[in-house]
Amino acid sequence: MTEDRDTDATPLTSEAKTPRTARGRKTLRAILDAAAAEFGERGYHDASISHITQRAGVxxxxxxxxxxxxxxxxxxxxxxxxxxxxxxxxxxxxxAPDGIAAEKAGLESFLEFVRDHKEIYRIIDESEFVDQQGYRQHYESSVERIRQRLVASAARGEIRADIGEVHAWAIMGMNVFLGLRYGVWDDGAAPGDVATVANEMLRRGLAPD
Incomplete structure (x- = not known):
């Protein structure tokens, strides 16, 4: 299974501010990690630059x-x-060995990521009002990767031939809310078990005619 990892790549800073050294990249990483903790805990409006730098130790x-x-x-x-x-x-x-298995692997690994980065939901939700372009790009680029995987899987005869964007958005929506339920609200269920249940539904719904 392959996908283009660069189609939605966007510089994090302007070219003039892009770190040129390993030390600079380490500092930038520390700032971004501290910002994630600050925005995730306090929200955009209550967060502050001074708190971010204190968290980052810079x-x-x-x-x-x-x-x-x-x-x-x-x-x-x-x-x-x-x-x-x-x-x-x-x-x-x-x-993953095939398209359906790829979606299972994707959901399982996403749930694992969310459990380690629960702040992502608050940050992405707030971005709808602070950075609407980034908000849309986050979802649209993710859906496009899913769509490309599905189209490739259909071309191999693994799933139904009439696959399209609606199917990709439906999978994305399912993953988002499963991540909220089993990654943020309650992390008791094993990610693999959740992904297995969801994947069986996909396997039946996307089966070739």
Whole structure:
């Protein structure tokens, strides 16, 4: 299973502020991780740059080396978290033996990611009002990857031939709410068990005619 990992790649900072050294990249990573914790805990409006730098253990000036404002780091964080999900899920999806199995692997690995990064739901939800373009891109790029996988699977005869964008959005919607229920609200169920139940529904619903 293959998918294009670069089609939705967006720089986290302007070219002028892109880290040129390993130390700079480490600092930027620390700021983004601290921003995720700050926005996830306090929400966009109550979060502050000073709290982000305190969490990151960097000077205030280091923040402004990469970002001009709280809104700018929030926008970068939305793109960064989308990329983290993609990079976490992609290897498992690519290793799957067929299209249906790929969706199971994708959901299972997504649930695992959410349990370790529960703040992603609050951040993505708030981005609808702070960074609507980033909000839409997060979902649209994810759906496009699902659609491409489904089309490739249909071409191999693994699933029904009339597959399309609606099917991809339906799978995305299912994954989002399963992530909320079994990743954020309650993480008692094994991700593999949840993915197995959902995948059986897909297998039956997408079976070739």
């Amino acid at each position: 000077a205030l000036g280091s923040f402004y080396t990469y970002f001009d404002s709280k809104e700018e780091v929030f926008r970068a964080l939305v793109r960064d978290m989308s990329a983290q999900v993609r990079d976490h899920v992609t290897p498992r999806v690519q290793a």
